[in-house]
Amino acid sequence: MASTSLHGASVGDRIFRLATTAFALSIPLLLVLLAIDVAAAAWPALKTFGVAFLTSSRWDAVDGVFGAAPAIYGTIVSSVLALLIATPLAVGVAIFLSEFAPAWLRQPVAFLVDLLAAIPSVVYGLWGIFVLVPFLRERVMPLLADRLHLGGTPLFSGPAYGPSMLAAAVILAIMVLPYISSVTREVLMAVPRSQREAALALGATRWEMIWGAVLPYASSGVLGSIILGLGRALGETMAVTMVIGNRHEISSSLFAPGYTMASLIANEFSEATNDLHLSALMAVGAVLLAITLVVNVLARWLVWRVQRQGQA
Amino acid sequence: MTAAVTMDLEAGTAPGGGVTGTGALTVENFSFWYGPTQALFDISIDLDPQAVTALIGPSGCGKSTFIRSINRMHDLLPGARGAGRILLDGEDVLDRGLDVVHLRQRVGMVFQRSNPFPKSIYDNVAWGPRLNRRPSRRELDDVVEHALRRAALWDEVKDRLRENATGLSGGQQQRLCIARALANEPEVLLLDEPCSALDPIATQRIEELLWELKKDLTIVIVTHNLQQAARVSDRTAFFYLGRLVEHGPTDQLFTAPREERTEAYITGRFG
Numbered sequence: 001m002a003s004t005s006l007h008g009a010s011v012g013d014r015i016f017r018l019a020t021t022a023f024a025l026s027i028p029l030l031l032v033l034l035a036i037d038v039a040a041a042a043w044p045a046l047k048t049f050g051v052a053f054l055t056s057s058r059w060d061a062v063d064g065v066f067g068a069a070p071a072i073y074g075t076i077v078s079s080v081l082a083l084l085i086a087t088p089l090a091v092g093v094a095i096f097l098s099e100f101a102p103a104w105l106r107q108p109v110a111f112l113v114d115l116l117a118a119i120p121s122v123v124y125g126l127w128g129i130f131v132l133v134p135f136l137r138e139r140v141m142p143l144l145a146d147r148l149h150l151g152g153t154p155l156f157s158g159p160a161y162g163p164s165m166l167a168a169a170v171i172l173a174i175m176v177l178p179y180i181s182s183v184t185r186e187v188l189m190a191v192p193r194s195q196r197e198a199a200l201a202l203g204a205t206r207w208e209m210i211w212g213a214v215l216p217y218a219s220s221g222v223l224g225s226i227i228l229g230l231g232r233a234l235g236e237t238m239a240v241t242m243v244i245g246n247r248h249e250i251s252s253s254l255f256a257p258g259y260t261m262a263s264l265i266a267n268e269f270s271e272a273t274n275d276l277h278l279s280a281l282m283a284v285g286a287v288l289l290a291i292t293l294v295v296n297v298l299a300r301w302l303v304w305r306v307q308r309q310g311q312a
Numbered sequence: 313m314t315a316a317v318t319m320d321l322e323a324g325t326a327p328g329g330g331v332t333g334t335g336a337l338t339v340e341n342f343s344f345w346y347g348p349t350q351a352l353f354d355i356s357i358d359l360d361p362q363a364v365t366a367l368i369g370p371s372g373c374g375k376s377t378f379i380r381s382i383n384r385m386h387d388l389l390p391g392a393r394g395a396g397r398i399l400l401d402g403e404d405v406l407d408r409g410l411d412v413v414h415l416r417q418r419v420g421m422v423f424q425r426s427n428p429f430p431k432s433i434y435d436n437v438a439w440g441p442r443l444n445r446r447p448s449r450r451e452l453d454d455v456v457e458h459a460l461r462r463a464a465l466w467d468e469v470k471d472r473l474r475e476n477a478t479g480l481s482g483g484q485q486q487r488l489c490i491a492r493a494l495a496n497e498p499e500v501l502l503l504d505e506p507c508s509a510l511d512p513i514a515t516q517r518i519e520e521l522l523w524e525l526k527k528d529l530t531i532v533i534v535t536h537n538l539q540q541a542a543r544v545s546d547r548t549a550f551f552y553l554g555r556l557v558e559h560g561p562t563d564q565l566f567t568a569p570r571e572e573r574t575e576a577y578i579t580g581r582f583g
């Protein structure tokens with residue numbers, strides 16, 4: 001009798017396992033199909049221009065010559081710069097909220113920070129055009145270039161139009177801040193009380209406890225939150241398109257306009273006149289997809305390495 | 313090893329006229345409240361240097377509350393407050409102006425569940441010394457070795473100091489936590505049920521260790537295990553419902569308790 005019931009269970013088990021396996025496999029399959037589709041559509045352009053598609057700055061729909069280097073450069077620079085601005089702020093906010101804020105302040109402030117993530121991208125863009133860009137042009141750029149005498153350095157040289165790589169980075173920073181901050185806050189709150197008590201009992205001040213025990217314990221999670229922010233920044237389209245200036249040119253100056261891959265696709269797909277142009281846009285999409293995948297794999301690998309260090 | 317020895321000497325100087333810093337604790341009329349609820353009532357007891365004092369009593373009677381008052385671990389808890397005096401070598405540890413960081417260096421603590429940092433064995437032991445002074449590489453190596461030797465862990469870990477502490481067994485982790493506390497060269501060591509998560513062999517090692525350590529430390533240990541209290545301690549204090557019912561030499565308290573409640577507890581007649 002025992003054997004029949006065991007047998008029955010194993011049949012049900014097998015069906016169930018098959019079904020869940022199928023569901024589980026369908027997601028990666030979708031990703032693979034999408035990647036194949038994009039790659040196939042991108043192929044004509046990639047075949048025509050070869051490596052020059054990645055390295056050339058010439059993007060001319062009339063002549064049918066496409067090089068995406070400025071958009072690739074702009075995507076990476078604006079995102080990395082955004083993280084440089086956002087990470088200290090976001091981690092600072094998270095530390096304040098999890099370690100220092102009185103209970104009555106913690107909830108409302110955390111809620112407001114999280115709310116930043118709920119603001120539609122296009123609203124950020126509008127705010128960027130009407131508030132941030134003028135502010136950068138009239139206050140920040142003159143301050144950096146003239147008062148701080150950084151105008152001679154390549155990073156801050158040239159005229160201050162307003163729409164620029166800097167504007168894109170600042171707006172991206174504000175947009176990714178809530179993601180980094182809320183994940184970091186949760187990670188910090190998850191650090192066991194016993195770790196904090198261990199540090200305090202050894203004569204640590206509150207700051208020493210945070211620096212020496214809480215943050216190291218949480219480091220892999222904090223790293224994960226930063227990479228999550230990077231993933232967000234790389235793909236962000238609308239707000240960036242509205243403030244970056246959309247100029248297909250690589251400039252060392254952060255004051256100069258630039259382009260990103262997402263903006264390029266968004267701006268041009270509706271007016272792509274011929275097959276090669278469309279294929280070139282698909283190729284930009286393929287590169288964006290590839291970079292996003294690499295970033296995510298890199299992130300997983302980093303987190304895995306830190307975690308393994310934590311266990312080994 | 314020389315560095316560690318000189319530090320032993322340094323630790324022996326204390327402020328206050330005539331009193332040498334030996335880690336003598338005198339508790340006078342100490343009461344404690346968690347917000348409106350009083351957890352400890354009028355506790356007075358001397359905790360002697362170079363001796364182990366065991367705190368026993370049923371769950372919730374205030375043993376942890378008492379032991380955590382000695383190194384002011386309640387400081388961050390809103391609404392918690394104490395009254396009375398806890399004198400460490402004549403200095404009131406409850407004094408608002410007292411340097412808590414310095415106090416906690418003098419009074420080390422080991423918790424119920426071992427809580428090593430997820431760092432290397434070396435970095436765990438070096439954590440306190442790195443905070444409190446800026447030792448050279450050589451000094452730090454000596455301090456770490458000395459602390460691990462005192463915690464009877466050196467031979468087991470000397471070839472794997474760079475490995476992560478979370479890979480140690482439960483008993484080794486708890487001895488590592490003791491070594492980490494010892495690296496600060498404390499005068500007092502507080503242990504709150506240090507063996508409750510350990511098997512008998514690991515427990516025995518810690519008990520032997522306490523026997524060694526008490527030669528130069530004031531040791532206060534909370535335990536639920538009456539045999540353990542009888543084995544390791546010189547003096548025993550029995551807490552009940554937030555009051556110190558009775559305290560005295562361990563053999564006397566276990567063989568001839570003065571109070572009826574003490575006798576009931578040690579003979580297992582109430583839970």
Ligand SMILES: Nc1ncnc2c1ncn2[C@@H]1O[C@H](COP(=O)(O)OP(=O)(O)OP(=O)(O)O)[C@@H](O)[C@H]1O
Nearest residue numbers: 346349351369370371372373374375376377378389
């Ligand atoms: N953070 C706290 N807030 C409020 N009350 C507390 C807090 N911690 C402990 N108490 C109360 O204080 C009393 C003493 O608790 P304590 O933890 O000191 O007991 P204990 O003797 O250590 O018990 P155990 O043997 O179970 O560890 C208990 O009634 C407990 O409920």
Ligand SMILES: [Mg+2]
Nearest residue numbers: 375376377504
């Ligand atoms: Mg307790």
